Amino acid sequence: MSDHPEFISMKLQCPLPKLNYEFITLGHGSGGVLTHRLLEDIIFNALGDRLIKQVHDAAIADLNGTPVISTDSFVVSPLHFPGGNIGDLCVNGTINDLAMAGARPRYLSLAFILEEGFLISAFWDILLSIRWACQLNNVMVITGDTKVVDKGSGDQLFINTTGIGELVTEIKFDGSTCKSGDVVIVSGPIASHGMAIMSVREHLEFETTIQSDTKAVYPEIELLLNNFGDRIKFLRDPTRGGIGTVLNEVARARNMGIELEQEKLPILPEVDAACELLGLDPIYVANEGIFLAVVESSAAEDVVEKLNSINGTQQAAIIGIINEDHPGKVVLRNSFGGRRVVNMLTGQQLPRIC
Amino acid sequence: MKYITEYRDPILAKHYVREIRRITTRSWNIMEVCGGQTHGLVKFGIMDILPKEISMIHGPGCPVCVTPLNLIDKAIYLAVDRSVTLCSFGDMLRVPGSDQSLLDAKAKGADVRILYSPLEAVQIAYANPEKEVVFFAVGFETTAPANALAVLQAAHLELDNFSILSSHVLVPPAIEAIMSDPDCKVDGFLGAGHVCSIMGTEEYLPIVAKYHVPIVVTGFEPIDLLQGILMVVSQLEAGTAKLENQYARIVKSAGNQAAQKAIDQVFEVTARNWRGIGNIPYSGYNIKQKHQKFDADKKFNVDLVPARESELCIAGQILKGLKKPHECPAFGKQCNPENPLGAPMVSSEGACAAYFHFSN
Numbered sequence: 001m002s003d004h005p006e007f008i009s010m011k012l013q014c015p016l017p018k019l020n021y022e023f024i025t026l027g028h029g030s031g032g033v034l035t036h037r038l039l040e041d042i043i044f045n046a047l048g049d050r051l052i053k054q055v056h057d058a059a060i061a062d063l064n065g066t067p068v069i070s071t072d073s074f075v076v077s078p079l080h081f082p083g084g085n086i087g088d089l090c091v092n093g094t095i096n097d098l099a100m101a102g103a104r105p106r107y108l109s110l111a112f113i114l115e116e117g118f119l120i121s122a123f124w125d126i127l128l129s130i131r132w133a134c135q136l137n138n139v140m141v142i143t144g145d146t147k148v149v150d151k152g153s154g155d156q157l158f159i160n161t162t163g164i165g166e167l168v169t170e171i172k173f174d175g176s177t178c179k180s181g182d183v184v185i186v187s188g189p190i191a192s193h194g195m196a197i198m199s200v201r202e203h204l205e206f207e208t209t210i211q212s213d214t215k216a217v218y219p220e221i222e223l224l225l226n227n228f229g230d231r232i233k234f235l236r237d238p239t240r241g242g243i244g245t246v247l248n249e250v251a252r253a254r255n256m257g258i259e260l261e262q263e264k265l266p267i268l269p270e271v272d273a274a275c276e277l278l279g280l281d282p283i284y285v286a287n288e289g290i291f292l293a294v295v296e297s298s299a300a301e302d303v304v305e306k307l308n309s310i311n312g313t314q315q316a317a318i319i320g321i322i323n324e325d326h327p328g329k330v331v332l333r334n335s336f337g338g339r340r341v342v343n344m345l346t347g348q349q350l351p352r353i354c
Numbered sequence: 355m356k357y358i359t360e361y362r363d364p365i366l367a368k369h370y371v372r373e374i375r376r377i378t379t380r381s382w383n384i385m386e387v388c389g390g391q392t393h394g395l396v397k398f399g400i401m402d403i404l405p406k407e408i409s410m411i412h413g414p415g416c417p418v419c420v421t422p423l424n425l426i427d428k429a430i431y432l433a434v435d436r437s438v439t440l441c442s443f444g445d446m447l448r449v450p451g452s453d454q455s456l457l458d459a460k461a462k463g464a465d466v467r468i469l470y471s472p473l474e475a476v477q478i479a480y481a482n483p484e485k486e487v488v489f490f491a492v493g494f495e496t497t498a499p500a501n502a503l504a505v506l507q508a509a510h511l512e513l514d515n516f517s518i519l520s521s522h523v524l525v526p527p528a529i530e531a532i533m534s535d536p537d538c539k540v541d542g543f544l545g546a547g548h549v550c551s552i553m554g555t556e557e558y559l560p561i562v563a564k565y566h567v568p569i570v571v572t573g574f575e576p577i578d579l580l581q582g583i584l585m586v587v588s589q590l591e592a593g594t595a596k597l598e599n600q601y602a603r604i605v606k607s608a609g610n611q612a613a614q615k616a617i618d619q620v621f622e623v624t625a626r627n628w629r630g631i632g633n634i635p636y637s638g639y640n641i642k643q644k645h646q647k648f649d650a651d652k653k654f655n656v657d658l659v660p661a662r663e664s665e666l667c668i669a670g671q672i673l674k675g676l677k678k679p680h681e682c683p684a685f686g687k688q689c690n691p692e693n694p695l696g697a698p699m700v701s702s703e704g705a706c707a708a709y710f711h712f713s714n
Contacts, residue, residue: 202470276358278470333399334362334364334398334399334576335362335364335367336364336367336368336371336398336403336576337364337368337399337402337403338398338399338400338402338403338576339399339402340396340397340398340399340712341711341712343710343711343712
């Protein structure tokens with residue numbers, strides 16, 4: 001995303017203003033003159049036309065439908081990684097949560113927790129990424145907050161978001177209508193985000209750089225809703241804990257069995273190799289730009305085809321089936337007939353990936 | 355992924371399963387020595403597809419699992435009470451000590467770090483001369499060369515603030531201990547492939563001869579494991595006992611001599627306590643006198659009250675292959691990966707954790 005020509009041109013048109021401060025100081029969080037300068041010079045300026053300024057303690061959000069709300073916090077380390085940064089990650093991540101509930105994303109709140117000493121130029125870059133991600137997804141920032149903590153009390157920048165969307169369907173995608181024979185689909189290759197972060201942190205170098213998959217999936221969801229309606233029964237974005245954890249959640253909550261086929265799980269070769277090298281199981285590694293869907297079996301092939309056509313790839317796949325054989329459990333079958341239970345991830349596999 | 359996918363080929367796997375089934379005429383107990391092999395067997399569901407006559411017994415080859423409790427307490431003491439920067443591999447940090455784990459200590463403010471290589475700990479010591487850095491060196495012969503290199507590197511840099519807490523253990527004495535146990539029911543072994551890639555295979559010849567037991571040095575992928583099992587069963591059915599090498603693409607009979615040289619420069623063989631098994635003579639590595647300034651045990655001279663194991667945990671019987679994880683009354687109940695009573699439930703190579711994560 002960061003090398004999109006329109007984004008590059010936007011960055012060229014928005015150079016960092018000349019300032020008499022280069023880094024964040026405690027004064028920027030005081031609520032006084034310095035806070036106002038940070039808002040006016042940096043945050044408002046960088047967000048540009050993606051910001052609706054209402055100059056009040058709270059913002060009014062106009063909606064054409066039932067409001068849907070989701071909140072999230074972003075503490076990813078490092079702030080920049082191949083394929084994105086904390087800025088586009090926080091916009092995409094929040095939008096995706098709304099999309100999974102069948103909502104069109106409309107507005108965003110942004111709360112920044114800045115560490116004393118954080119470079120203004122680095123903050124500026126991240127704000128431009130936020131603006132670009134908002135622009136791509138037709139989302140407006142309507143409110144926010146800025147706090148500064150002492151050096152050592154944070155790690156450069158944390159972002160909290162709240163997304164507000166409007167419901168575009170009556171269908172609940174919570175898995176309550178799933179039945180035996182329904183099919184599990186994943187919209188793209190798994191484990192890319194977690195391994196992109198991990199390879200930067202561990203200084204792993206491969207012939208191909210592993211890119212995070214961070215992107216907003218609302219366009220894909222909208223396409224599926226328009227074409228398949230209530231034949232789509234369950235939607236979730238498998239972020240932390242990966243597809244293994246999310247599928248366990250729904251299997252337990254709905255007391256249904258899920259059988260996955262190992263060889264059908266889409267994964268990029270470089271991601272697969274990195275997982276092998278670090279001894280990580282890709283089904284537990286985080287994703288930021290794909291979703292899981294359970295659909296009626298008669299619609300499954302068409303759903304995969306639609307997803308592949310909108311993404312211009314062949315990477316959406318049918319990966320499993322709902323059954324009655326082992327209620328509450330997710331089982332993975334490998335190509336030579338061996339089976340294993342996929343449990344929820346316990347402990348942490350990778351800290352601070354989003 | 356070339357060199358991996360070939361060893362996960364379903365057609366070949368089915369061929370090996372058919373062959374094992376064809377030649378098996380009676381029940382056999384085969385122990386895979388290495389925790390990595392246990393993990394592979396369970397992860398790929400291999401025990402499901404073997405004939406029921408073949409019983410896999412999970413051996414003591416999980417270094418985290420056999421690290422004694424009092425050594426873990428010692429590491430925690432160094433991190434908490436002596437304020438050292440304590441570094442180790444991720445699995446080791448989650449093992450509960452008597453009161454807490456290293457990760458608990460980290461949460462309370464101790465400087466505990468997860469590393470992928472002991473050489474990173476040397477770098478930390480070099481960059482922070484004001485800090486005492488201790489690397490908690492656990493592992494079999496496989497990790498010993500890297501730990502030896504860390505000591506040699508620290509010596510080269512003339513560091514005064516780096517040391518290692520050695521908990522190195524050796525495979526051949528463990529196999530001897532298992533075979534000499536009167537309750538032993540192991541008929542044959544899958545030898546630990548990566549250990550042999552360092553040490554070679556020749557040190558297993560006396561064991562094969564003394565106990566008339568087949569040992570097949572085996573790799574970790576499904577095809578490796580199935581081929582290794584087939585080779586052991588072939589020997590058992592023929593009544594022979596030989597040392598064979600299934601993992602010849604990695605393991606040479608003389609091993610890796612450069613690695614052995616590094617080990618020899620830094621370490622000497624010593625008796626060692628194995629958690630759940632007890633003291634085994636000549637079964638571990640200590641740092642040689644010449645490099646004792648890098649020996650955390652000597653440097654900090656820690657004397658702690660001996661630790662007490664959980665009374666429910668039967669890790670010792672599991673590590674010796676006398677019981678299966680699910681035969682433990684605490685398995686999955688009082689003991690699970692979130693609240694492990696014993697180390698085999700912590701490490702991804704531990705038999706209990708492998709059963710918990712991957713089996714019904």
